[in-house]
Amino acid sequence: ILTDKLKDPTLATDKSLAGNEWLAASQSGKTFEVTNPATGEVIAVLPDLSKAEVEKAIDAAYTAQKAWAKKTGKERAAILRKLNDLMVANADDLATILTMEMGKPWPEARGEILYGASYVEWFAEEAKRVYGDTIPGHQADKRIMVIKQPVGVVGAITPWNFPNAMLARKVAPALAVGCAMVSKPAAQTPLSALALAVLAERAGLPAGLFSVLTSTDAAMVGEEMCANDKVRKLTFTGSTNVGRILMRQGADQIMKLGLELGGNAPFIVFDDADLDAAVEGAMISKYRNAGQTCVCANRLYVQSGIYDAFAEKLAEKVKQLKVGDGFADGVTTGPLIDAKAVEKVKEHVADAVSKGAKVAVGGEPSSAGDLFFEPTILTGVTTAMKVATEETFGPVAPLFKFETEEEVIELANATEFGLASYFYSKDIAKIFRVAEALEYGMVGVNTGLISTEVAPFGGIKQSGLGREGSKYGIDDYTEIKYICLGGI
Numbered sequence: 215i216l217t218d219k220l221k222d223p224t225l226a227t228d229k230s231l232a233g234n235e236w237l238a239a240s241q242s243g244k245t246f247e248v249t250n251p252a253t254g255e256v257i258a259v260l261p262d263l264s265k266a267e268v269e270k271a272i273d274a275a276y277t278a279q280k281a282w283a284k285k286t287g288k289e290r291a292a293i294l295r296k297l298n299d300l301m302v303a304n305a306d307d308l309a310t311i312l313t314m315e316m317g318k319p320w321p322e323a324r325g326e327i328l329y330g331a332s333y334v335e336w337f338a339e340e341a342k343r344v345y346g347d348t349i350p351g352h353q354a355d356k357r358i359m360v361i362k363q364p365v366g367v368v369g370a371i372t373p374w375n376f377p378n379a380m381l382a383r384k385v386a387p388a389l390a391v392g393c394a395m396v397s398k399p400a401a402q403t404p405l406s407a408l409a410l411a412v413l414a415e416r417a418g419l420p421a422g423l424f425s426v427l428t429s430t431d432a433a434m435v436g437e438e439m440c441a442n443d444k445v446r447k448l449t450f451t452g453s454t455n456v457g458r459i460l461m462r463q464g465a466d467q468i469m470k471l472g473l474e475l476g477g478n479a480p481f482i483v484f485d486d487a488d489l490d491a492a493v494e495g496a497m498i499s500k501y502r503n504a505g506q507t508c509v510c511a512n513r514l515y516v517q518s519g520i521y522d523a524f525a526e527k528l529a530e531k532v533k534q535l536k537v538g539d540g541f542a543d544g545v546t547t548g549p550l551i552d553a554k555a556v557e558k559v560k561e562h563v564a565d566a567v568s569k570g571a572k573v574a575v576g577g578e579p580s581s582a583g584d585l586f587f588e589p590t591i592l593t594g595v596t597t598a599m600k601v602a603t604e605e606t607f608g609p610v611a612p613l614f615k616f617e618t619e620e621e622v623i624e625l626a627n628a629t630e631f632g633l634a635s636y637f638y639s640k641d642i643a644k645i646f647r648v649a650e651a652l653e654y655g656m657v658g659v660n661t662g663l664i665s666t667e668v669a670p671f672g673g674i675k676q677s678g679l680g681r682e683g684s685k686y687g688i689d690d691y692t693e694i695k696y697i698c699l700g701g702i
């Protein structure tokens with residue numbers, strides 16, 4: 215069913231790439247199924263790799279990395295640029311694979327492919343700019359030099375909500391600076407990652423540098439990545455809980471970690487905001503990917519003077535959303551990833567309603583299918599409700615009412631998370647005050663969409679470590695070496 219839909223069916227592979235070898239399901243003792251969340255249909259059967267295969271991939275990466283690091287930045291850049299071009303040229307097919315395994319609307323999937331490619335392009339450019347430093351010597355006969363070198367083999371574990379982009383923005387900087395990467399995509403969405411590996415091979419990437427391991431035993435893969443001393447860094451995007459596990463596991467060998475974890479983004483609308491712009495920002499920040507992004511507005515704080523007007527306008531827009539199969543025309547909201555995700559959304563809505571919230575729009579599972587939920591707005595929401603503290607990861611906008619700037623900053627910061635935040639205001643002094651007071655790695659002012667390859671993406675507090683994208687994104691994959699030249 216999947217390959218029928220592709221211009222280039224070879225992009226959808228049912229083999230796993232471990233080091234130098236594409237492994238078929240038949241070569242592996244165990245297999246697992248990938249299903250389309252919109253229909254429940256099985257779209258691929260993949261090998262469920264064992265620990266031995268993970269080790270093999272790490273060994274291959276270890277060997278390949280040595281030669282890769284010796285290439286010039288320009289040589290590495292040429293391959294990454296080719297990969298970017300191939301991603302763009304095959305964007306339609308990559309989007310089709312993505313929608314089929316993950317469910318998001320096809321145009322949104324295509325947008326993700328181009329977004330993922332933009333990181334590959336960016337880091338292709340940055341490959342040539344891994345600059346060091348010279349420092350005036352501390353003694354007359356000394357000169358000091360600082361160089362940056364690749365950390366080595368990097369393990370990557372990625373989630374299902376952006377099956378292409380979350381991996382692209384890890385593998386691109388890693389390869390750019392001369393690292394090798396052994397990755398494990400989420401078992402729900404491995405096909406997009408495998409398609410990326412197919413294209414990397416076509417772009418001329420030497421074998422062994424980029425493995426895509428398919429496995430349902432995430433804990434085993436994570437343990438091996440942390441315990442194997444050939445792996446020098448682990449980069450993970452996913453839940454804060456798993457991030458904590460990996461951090462503990464990595465402690466034994468002082469593993470370098472890049473963590474992009476959960477968020478609980480506040481979205482604040484002040485009385486002086488441009489109402490239409492705020493509604494538009496809320497739509498994109500909340501309902502994109504059916505609310506399944508770590509930078510999604512999770513808590514909408516609306517000042518009392520504008521609360522009713524905002525709720526009304528938002529409701530008008532939300533009623534226009536179309537729930538359905540991501541391949542159908544005009545669909546804006548696809549399925550949630552699995553039954554557990556639907557349960558969590560139901561539970562959050564039920565909890566809020568039981569504590570006095572009102573359902574302004576939606577509130578129920580959708581008739582479109584088992585994993586669909588209606589885009590929802592809750593009003594009269596309070597801090598006693600689960601939606602105030604937990605990430606919902608679904609299409610539910612809880613609207614909290616607030617009175618003062620001080621109050622809303624306190625509410626917005628009252629969480630262990632610190633990934634993205636948003637606010638709308640036209641008062642320049644307030645804009646500076648609030649942007650500086652929000653304890654978040656990213657602040658969107660008068661915009662609901664902040665992700666771009668040119669800016670540093672990442673969180674503070676329990677939302678993570680490190681940054682992806684921008685000139686800072688390179689640093690996560692390099693080590694600083696200081697060379698002291700004496701006897702001059």
Ligand code: ADP
Pocket residue numbers: 371372373374398399400401432433434435436437451452453454456457459460
């Ligand atoms: P989500 O709620 O987005 O599924 P997870 O953190 O559970 O978040 O999943 C993100 C990625 O982490 C997936 O690739 C998943 O397979 C992997 N994962 C889950 N549990 C572990 C674990 N104990 N060790 C390593 N990786 C894990």
